[in-house]
Structure formats: structure tokens, C-alpha cells
Amino acid sequence: MTTFANAFLSHRNYFVPHMRCKSVADINYKALKAKGIKYIIFDKDNTVTLPYERRYADLGVKKSILDDCMDVFGKEHMALLSNSAGSKDDKDYHEASDCEHELKVNFIRHQNKKPAVLDDIMKHFKHCDEECEIAIVGDRVLSDIVMGNKYGFLTIYVEPIDRTRDNFVVKIVRKFEDRLLPLICPKQAPSHSLVSDVSDLIKVK
Numbered sequence: 001m002t003t004f005a006n007a008f009l010s011h012r013n014y015f016v017p018h019m020r021c022k023s024v025a026d027i028n029y030k031a032l033k034a035k036g037i038k039y040i041i042f043d044k045d046n047t048v049t050l051p052y053e054r055r056y057a058d059l060g061v062k063k064s065i066l067d068d069c070m071d072v073f074g075k076e077h078m079a080l081l082s083n084s085a086g087s088k089d090d091k092d093y094h095e096a097s098d099c100e101h102e103l104k105v106n107f108i109r110h111q112n113k114k115p116a117v118l119d120d121i122m123k124h125f126k127h128c129d130e131e132c133e134i135a136i137v138g139d140r141v142l143s144d145i146v147m148g149n150k151y152g153f154l155t156i157y158v159e160p161i162d163r164t165r166d167n168f169v170v171k172i173v174r175k176f177e178d179r180l181l182p183l184i185c186p187k188q189a190p191s192h193s194l195v196s197d198v199s200d201l202i203k204v205k
Ligand SMILES: [Mg+2]
Pocket: 043, 044, 045, 046, 047, 138, 139, 140
């Protein structure tokens, strides 16, 4: 809670993503890498899978939805981060292992919940020199985006795949994210040391 309270009181631009797009299939991964981003983290639920499911969601693209990213960044430079799979609630990381088998991307193992996971992220990407080389992609402003901005990542907000599958708490939090945040937040995200222009980061179809 401290992170959110601190953002609310002193850093409201933490609530603002550097880039917004419809889904992970709209991101131009080549352009992202060309700007100096070396590592990429995806939230799981409602970002790449439907909540609580283990298969990639069908976003209407021919290939698996992270194949483009895999081709550009490579599996070792990608990770999934979930507050369930891979967290301390995930006994012996069974859920993370099962999801990894299905999704073919590793999950970050972490002791604390988002947003307090920077150490575990840096441990996972052990060759990463600076936080600014990491991008995070997620559907939740209050966890994915605030966390990413606080740590100096590039933050990419995607529309949730299916809002009707959100649990009760998430539904309430989304109302806050959708209705109140636009009224009280600045338009501009925090400056990012590698990426100043995101206009070419969305795929032209
Ligand atoms: Mg999510």
C-alpha cells in the first residue's frame, strides 16, 4: 500500500503508462529493442491469458501471441510476472511450472507481491545492468504500471482481455483506475532514460 499512497501523494505520474495499446499483439517488438530495451516482463492474467487460465488467449492473430516477442527478444530476455503463479502463495511453484510448460516463457519467482519485487526481477534477469533496459506490459495500472514507473522501467498498458472475468476486488479497483485516475493524474508519464518517443512502438497493420 505504501507504494500506492506514495504515488498518490507525491508521484501521480507513476499512474501514467509510457504507452497504451489494445493488446500484446499490437506492440512493435523490433522497434522496442532498437530503442535499447533488452528485457521484457508480461503480467499474466488478462494480459496474455484469460484470468486463471494457462493457455494464451486468442487475440485473433495467427501465431501464438508472444511469438513475435520471442523472435526479437529471445526466451531468456522475457519473463512472466504474476501475483499468483511464481509467488510465495504458489506452493513449490507448481502453478508456475505448469504454466511455463504451456506458455514456454519462464515465470519470475518472488517472495513479495507486486509492486515489491524489484530484487526478484533483477535476480531473474541476472545480466541486466540497469532498470531502464526493462519494459513491463500489463493490464493493471495500480500494480503493473505504478510498479514499472517507480523502478524506472518502460511501462506499457494493454486493455484487459476480458473484464467480465475479473474477480470482485479487481472490478472495483478498475473502476478507480478508469474513472478517478484520469481526473487526478498528469497526462505525461515519468521521463524514461532510453525511450522518449513511443509513436513507432505500436504495430502498423
Ligand atoms: Mg493482470
